[in-house]
Amino acid sequence: MSSNIFRIKEVFVLFYRMFLAFFFYFVARVFFYFYNFDLLNVSSVGEFFSIAYHGIAFDRMALFYVNILFVLLSILPLVVNTKKGYQRMLFYVYFIFNLIAYATNFIDLIYYRFIYSRTTIAVMDSLEHESNKLTLFSKFLINYWHVFALFVFTSALWVYLYKKVGFKEQIVIENKKQYFISSAVLFIVVGVGFLAGIRGDLKKSTRPLNLIDANRYVSKPEHADLVLNTPFAIIRTFGKTSFSKVDFMTEEEKNKYVSSEKMYSNNPATTPNIVLFITESFSKEYIGAFNEDENIPNYVSYTPFIDSLSKQSLIFTNAFANGSKSIHGMSSVIAGIPSFKDAFTSSPYPKQEIESLVSTLKSKGYDTSFFHGAPNGSMGFLGFGNILGYDHYYGKTEFNNDDEFDGVWGIWDEPFFQYMREVLNTKKQPFFSTLFTVSSHEPFNIPAKYEGKFPVGNKQIHKTIGYTDYAFKRFFEEASKEPWFENTIFIITADHTNQVDYDEYLKVVNRAAVPILFYTPNGTLHGKNIDLAQQIDIFPTVLDLIGYDKPFRSWGRSLVGDKEVTPFVINYGANQYTFQRGNYICRFDGKKVTGFFDIKDKALENNLINSKNKEMEELEMACKAFLQDYFERIVDRKLN
Incomplete structure (x- = not known):
């Protein structure tokens, strides 16, 4: 043989x-x-x-x-x-x-x-x-x-x-x-x-x-x-062991420093449409309106439309992502659940009842939909979206035109934005719709017909940021003609950051800096806010704006009406938690504090741990209390 x-x-x-x-x-x-x-x-x-x-x-x-x-x-x-x-x-x-x-x-x-x-x-x-x-x-x-x-x-x-x-x-x-x-x-x-x-x-x-x-x-x-x-x-x-309960303090002590249940009575009950854009890699660095006070030499903006929209919007210029990956951004923004060492959605615990923008708005009669131009299920969005309870998912399959496929990630942003607009035209109001963009992503291509239209900049991502900004422009131009437009709150943020051009954004803390923008056509939301803000604040902010009248689970705070919670930010990087609040930044490795830094010291260059004061001690306790409550609620399945 x-x-x-x-x-x-x-x-x-x-x-x-x-x-x-x-x-x-x-x-x-x-x-x-x-x-x-x-x-x-x-x-x-x-x-x-x-x-x-x-x-x-x-x-x-x-x-x-x-x-x-x-x-x-x-x-x-x-x-x-x-x-x-x-x-x-x-x-x-x-x-x-x-x-x-x-x-x-x-x-x-x-x-x-x-x-x-x-x-x-x-x-x-x-x-x-x-x-x-x-x-x-x-x-x-x-x-x-x-x-x-x-x-x-x-x-x-x-x-x-x-x-x-x-x-x-x-x-x-x-x-x-x-x-x-x-x-x-x-x-x-x-x-x-x-x-x-x-x-x-x-x-x-x-x-x-x-x-x-x-x-x-x-x-x-x-x-x-x-x-x-x-x-x-x-x-x-296996190896996702970061999701286990921690015991830093008693329950009574913990409740002094963290508030994971919210209820607001700042606004009358209304049912405006909510359209939320989670924009791939749309770092704060790229947006001129968010950098006017940064004093960055020779600064260039790649978002002329977002810059113009910002002048008619309420923007938060000191905002940060809670995670570093796309799926981190989805859970943080929509459900107010940040991810730290490991993604919450990759942990053993995402399959449970989760209170989120989806569940709370559905309880008020909203139609809920999620749009992502990638092949259906990419990034885990369809699976997590089903857990959250979205009524409808619209992906590359539903778009059904591979002529607009970028060859790598999904449908180009411009046609997919218009597709979402067309779908929204068929929906009964009120609706809550989320669009997760795809084009501003490595390998940083744009449609051939637009080559040369957008500034190339110093980084590969810059021209794709310009393209996605143009997609926003075209969307708002056409959406403004629709009957549902005037009764809609638009929110724009990013999932995480990406390529860095300026030294200011090479600083450890600023590597997570993202935009948060609220726009209403009637101009009720406008201005610039420099308080600390984070992705998990979007969930409670929306519920505050529409006058949601029931208590709900949230680690974030309303950016427009919460007077009880001091602005703060928590995220994870370089194997440590970063907790910003008040005058200081705390770095915590999960067991002990490794440093305190002035709130302006975003590069974390001058460790003040040897001159610890009362505010620093409170900051340490607040960080530990947050993590204790976070892991307890996730592991004990108390996210509803």
């Missing part, structure tokens, strides 16, 4: 063995459904199979992670691959890793009924302080012996089917050159396939799947747990 035929047989057997893994994950999903059918609310066999189909992507990622070593050993160009000893070694590698991972699916047949979500690495935090782990495990086996029996039975069947297909021992003794060449090709092809399987595909715009992505495929939140598998949930939350 030729060496080519020899390797083809090995590939066939490898695919068969991986197919078995996929099949038994499907079996585990069937068991999961039957044990928890009353909680999962699946209406038909067809719906179950649809959910199971979407689950294949999550099974694939889990199985590819678990079987990396097995596949590598299977495709290495070794002439002993088919020897009995080598195949016996592969057998043990395959089943040791696979059955350990597979067993976690069976734990969730029972455990799911207690936590209403797939088990994640966070379970280790729950068990950390238990001294009777062996006793707990023994009781589980005794009380739920039938689950253990199912695991043993399916594992035995898996082993039996694995052994049914193999090959006779062969030794390559001729044409070794051909053997090693074909093996190298096989290694590359399988390697690329595995990389694509773990990421989802090889597109630059795609990031590996997270737990919240399961929500992209379902209309009922509980179905996401049927899409998922437990090994995937554990793998994707």
